[in-house]
Amino acid sequence: MDIVIELADHSVANVEVQKVGYMFPGQRSACYSADLLLRQYKRVKSEKGKAFSYRDIKKVYTIIFYEHSPKEFRSCPECYLHRAAQRTNTGIRIDLLQEYAFIPLDIFHSILQNKGIRNKLEAWLTFLSADSPELIGQLIQEYPQFKKYYEEIYTLCTNVEKVMGMFSKELQQLDKNTVQYMIDEMQDELDAKLKELQESEERLEEQKGKLEEQRGKIEEQQDLIAKQNAQLLEKDADLQASQEEIRRLKALLCGMEENRKK
Numbered sequence: 001m002d003i004v005i006e007l008a009d010h011s012v013a014n015v016e017v018q019k020v021g022y023m024f025p026g027q028r029s030a031c032y033s034a035d036l037l038l039r040q041y042k043r044v045k046s047e048k049g050k051a052f053s054y055r056d057i058k059k060v061y062t063i064i065f066y067e068h069s070p071k072e073f074r075s076c077p078e079c080y081l082h083r084a085a086q087r088t089n090t091g092i093r094i095d096l097l098q099e100y101a102f103i104p105l106d107i108f109h110s111i112l113q114n115k116g117i118r119n120k121l122e123a124w125l126t127f128l129s130a131d132s133p134e135l136i137g138q139l140i141q142e143y144p145q146f147k148k149y150y151e152e153i154y155t156l157c158t159n160v161e162k163v164m165g166m167f168s169k170e171l172q173q174l175d176k177n178t179v180q181y182m183i184d185e186m187q188d189e190l191d192a193k194l195k196e197l198q199e200s201e202e203r204l205e206e207q208k209g210k211l212e213e214q215r216g217k218i219e220e221q222q223d224l225i226a227k228q229n230a231q232l233l234e235k236d237a238d239l240q241a242s243q244e245e246i247r248r249l250k251a252l253l254c255g256m257e258e259n260r261k262k
Contacts, residue, residue: 004036012040013061021070025102033062033098039184062100065129069104080108081121105129117142 001017014036022028037060045052066073073082084100108125116138117123123143126135140147 009058011059011061012036013063015063015065017065018067020068021066021073021104023070025064025070025072029062029064029100029102030098033060033100036060036062037097042184057097059095059097059099062098064100064102066102066104067106067129069106073102073104073107077107077110080104080111080125 003015005013005015007013014032016032037057040060041057044056048056073079076082080103082100082102082104084102086096086098088094103125105125108122109129112122112126112130112135117126120143123139123146126139127146127149130136130139136150140150
């Protein structure tokens with residue numbers, strides 16, 4: 001299960017439940033957090049327009065529950081809540097917005113079995129993850145406020161129409177969120193295609209410039225060839241005139257030679 005929620009202070013949390021913990025939990029969570037932060041940035045900037053400021057960007061929390069936790073968490077069998085946030089080495093306060101909480105429920109249940117419910121956080125985790133009648137009874141005995149939550153769940157389960165109505169509202173919201181997600185995806189695709197089109201236009205302009213340059217060189221070569229042809233024609237005419245003069249002189253010499261013999 002994966003759901004994005006907005007908190008009262010308008011910060012955003014991605015709450016995920018994994019049946020079996022994925023490999024590379026840190027890298028994967030960092031990527032999801034970065035994606036969620038970017039989506040919030042696009043949404044808020046679109047809503048605020050020119051009035052947008054980075055002050056409008058709120059914290060992004062990534063909260064992951066593991067039913068069967070990855071091996072990284074098993075090296076710390078006494079801890080069921082791991083918080084992570086970025087800090088500076090000097091201690092100065094820079095709000096880097098991204099925080100994480102990793103909750104390995106298998107380790108929590110192991111601790112719960114040995115030490116029982118010790119505080120309200122453990123009570124909530126028990127309510128969210130335990131289905132043992134003994135644990136539920138212990139939870140209600142130590143924290144009576146959870147009784148009304150179980151009663152509400154029981155009432156919902158015995159009233160199918162109400163459950164379906166609740167699901168319908170949830171599905172409507174889900175559809176709304178899905179539409180917004182699809183719009184974001186389509187906008188990303190349009191932005192990518194626009195970028196490709198701009199790059200194609202730039203390449204075409206570059207090729208057009210090269211073609212114009214080549215055309216100029218071809219025209220220069222054509223002018224040079226035309227000049228060379230004109231020079232060749234002129235030399236050919238001179239050659240023909242010279243040949244004609246040689247033939248005339250030969251004929252004259254032949255005539256003079258015949259007159260001498262006579």
